[in-house]
Amino acid sequence: MPSIAVLLLSLAASSSVLVGGANDLPGVPTVSTIQRIIAGVPHHERAVNSSSTTDQKTLTAEDILPLLPRNLSQFLPAINQIRTQHCREQTEEFLFGLHNLTSWAVKMFDSAGKVPSGVLSGSTYSLGNFDECVNVVAPVAGGHFQGKYCLARILLTGMRQLNSVEQQPSSVWQDIKDAEERRAIPKDTIHLAFCIPSACSGGDLQEFLTSTMQAANSLSTFRVDVEVEESMCQVKKEMELDDKDIAFISVMAFFLLLLSISSVYDFITTVDIKEKGSTPPSVVREALLAFSVPRNMKKLVKYTPTEDTIDCIFGIKFYAMLLILIGHCSLFRSGGPVLNADFFQKAQMKFENSLLFNNQLFVDTFLLVSGFLFCYHLFKELDKRKSINVPVLYIFRFIRLSPAYIVVIAFYASVFYKLDSGPFWEARVGLERERCLESWWTNVLYINNYVKTESVCMFQSWYIAVDTHLFLLAPLIIIPLHRRPFVGQALLMVLMISSIVIPFVVTYVQSLDPLLMFYSREIVDISTNYTFVTAYIKTHMRATPYFCGILLGYILIRFQASGQKLSKTMLFCGWAIGSLCAISALFSVTAFYSPNYQYSSLDAAIFAAWDKVGWCVGSSWLIFACCTNNGGPLHRLLTWRPVVPLSRLTYCAYLVNGIIELHGAGTQRTPAYLSILDYAKASLSHAVLTFSCALLLCLAFDSPIHALQTALLKRERRKNSGNAEIKENGSTLPS
Incomplete structure (x- = not known):
């Protein structure tokens, strides 16, 4: 449609002159003021000479920037609509500098975006040059001002009256209009x-552009609206630490000192032991050594095969976490600015890409492993002891998980925001900081998946709350299973059936999606996604x-106690059924991304209820086969030596991965070109960064707390306490 191209070119022209590139900068107050600029009158002399400028020549674009001629007269009425006086004054200085080709003014002009090419393929972002804009410092009379980077949304809202050409199916307007569908690429925004003076706000820019577009809209049947959110406008700021930042840095410095002292003490005591022999155990000594970096590093990489043959869990945790990280990378990459959004649309319909679009099953793997390990190890403890102090078990879990978790939350709420900048930094990291400041306490209490879900702190933290809720419930099932098997089995069956029925009913009644759908327009901010908030993060779902x-866990315990062996027929049936269930659960999601699929509440409800069941059947058989020495090559892959220390980092990796993803999204300077190779490179780099940061978090907080708990449990055991000891690979979280 020619009118679209003409209007967009007109929009680009307007932006290039007044604001340094993308559109007009709010700030030129009157025609006479602009005429004085053309005459070369400095800003501080314009008020005095205002009466003598009426005979100046009519404004032409060549007078301002001969290399890029533009007709600015059409924008003069809009200039008068800007209300902020200081913004107008700085804009005058900008135009005067641009007229004289002053370096800082031309940089503002140069740094702004232009109308992007490839809009009909989904390339709708023109990000300009963020750093060039915010690094501008304009020396003017009476001081200086900075460049402010703003990202405006130009909304192609529709046609007032379609002519015969535009109504044709082949019309370009049909391509833009089709973007209203959920699965379609958004092309209407x-x-x-823009690079504007720092005194101008996003509201000033929006007012000016809206006024400009009114004139453009009156000349065409095509309508354009403009939105400029203040969170999308940024200036360069010097790092200023507030009380929260200082408190966080002080705590980190204290722990760094503690780690250093403990490591040195560990080295000294190790030398003394070699020379003088072993020393009697001491609570103070064990507590201090718990923070020794060398000692915790040795524990991390140490691997001694266990007697109970459940070491396959190491590999399952690591590979599941790796796939989760790939899913997170895909989520943020596809929800950000891209050059070829049609790649994402085509990828959704490919069978093999279900690993990305049904990624929630790998999170379910951790829930499966959590329930299995807790049941397995608690049964072992109940076999050894007459009773288990359940409240103490809850307390130990809270102490075990909370320190590293709280540190990451505090990092989100304090210094993270001060460490970098970028076009989306305020909208991504700044928004996350506000959410954490508002709802951090729901995370600490592990209720953040039900309370204040409109401001979730750490998008992935819902899992920790879900796992905690189920952990609190688990002893009420496992203890009856051990003491009164019939009662425990009945209770477990009722809960399992309920957990299947509830997602079915909720999805059917509320007409929800069968799973969290990866539509690009709905995953820009995953924490506001309706399905995510309503169903995805809820414990009952x-x-x-x-x-x-x-x-x-219960079946494996009983099977091992019976001393039975699996026959070849049972193994064949187990692998066949397990593989079929897992494959169908993972890859059947492709049907819901088909362009021919028509939504059905019944279809969605069935999938929401049974998809997890199918995946659990397949995953459960894999674990059962490996734990009964029937895993073959898969068991060797899952117990591969390098996998063991990495699997111990999965909890900390899960905590810090959000930092990696938010930082990447917030600092993205240019649209990405999506491809399989691009996803592979990005996922690999994010995984390496995530596990590197996880190692630091683990050595500083997670491993010391675990060592302290182990020391206390040993002390309690010597006093014949009845508290359960959850072993290293019995952690109920990805740790």
Whole structure:
């Protein structure tokens, strides 16, 4: 449609002159003021000479920037609409500098975005040059001002009256209009970068552009609206630490000192022991050594095969976490600015890409493993002891998980925001900081998946709350299973059936999606996604894998106690059924991304209920086969030596991965070109960064707390306490 191209070119022209590139900068007050600029009158002399400028020549674009001629007269009425006086004054200085080709003014002009090419393929972002804009410092009379980077949304809202050409199916307007569908690429919104003086706000820019577009809209049947959110406008700021930042840095400095002292003490005591022999155990000594970096590093990499043959869990945790990290990378990369959004649309319909689009099953794997390990180890403890102090078990879990978790939350709420900048930094990291400041206490209490879900701190933290809720419930199932098997089995079956029925009913009644759908327009901010908030993060919607894990642990315990062996027929049937269930659960999601699929509440409800069951059947058989020495090559892969220390980092990796993803999204300077190779490179780099940061977090907080708990449990055991000891690979979280 010619009118679209003409209008967008007109929009680009307007941006290039007044604001340094993408559109007009709010700030030129009157025609006479602009005429004085053309005459070369400095800003501080304009008020005095205002009466003598009426005979100046009419404004032409050549007078301002001969290399890029533009007709600015059409924008003069809009200039008068800008209300902020200081913004107008700085804009005058900008135009005067641009007229004289002053370096800083031309940089503002140069740094802004232009109308992007490839809009009909989904390339709707023109981000300009963020750093060039914010690094501008304009020396003017009476001081200076900075460049402010703003990202405006140009909304192609529709046609007032379609002519015969535009009504044709082949019309370009049909391509833009089709973007209203959920699965379609959004083509009706263009994001353009502006570089404006720092005194101007996003509201000033929006007012000016809206006024400008009114004139453009009156000349065409095509309508354009403009939105400029203040969170999308940024200036360069010097790092200023507030009380929260200082407190966080002080705590980190204290722990760094503690780690250093403990490591030195460990070295000294190790030398003394070699020379003088072993020393009697001491609580103070063990507490201090718990923070020794060398000692914790040795524990991390140490691997001694266990007697109970459940070491395959190491590999399952690591590979599941790796796939989760790939899913997170895909989520943020596809929800950000891209050059070829049609790649994402085509990828959704390919069978093999279900690993990305049904990624929630790998999170369910951790819930399955959590239930399995807790049941398995608690049964072992109940076999050894007459009773278990359940409240103490809850307290130990809280102490075990909370320190590293709280440190990451505090990092989100304090210094993270001060460490970098970028076009989306305020909208990504700044928004996350506000959410954490508002709802951090729900995370600490592990209720953040039900309370204040409109401001979730750490998008992935819902899992920790879900796992905690199910952990609190688990002893009430496992203890009856051990003492009164019939009662425990009945209770477990009721809970399992309920956990299947509830997602079915909720999805059917509320007409929800069968799973969290990866539509690019809906995953820009995953924490506001309706399905994510309503169903995805809720404990009652995610409980099935955990109960399946408890059942698996109970079956394995009883099978090992019986001394039976699996026949070849049973093995064949187990592998066949397990593989079929897992494959169908993982890859059947492709049907919901088909362009021919028509939504059905019944279809969605069935999938929401049974997809997890199928995956749990396949995963449970894999664990059962490996734990009974029937895993073959898969067991060797899952117990591969390098996998063991990495699997111990999965909890910390899960905590810090959000930092890696948010930082990447917030600092993205240019649209990405999506491809399989691009996803592979990005996922690999994010995984390496995530596990590197996880190692630091683990050595500083997670491993010391675990060492302290182990020392206390040993002390309690010597006093014949009845508290359960959850072993290293019995952690109920990805740790």
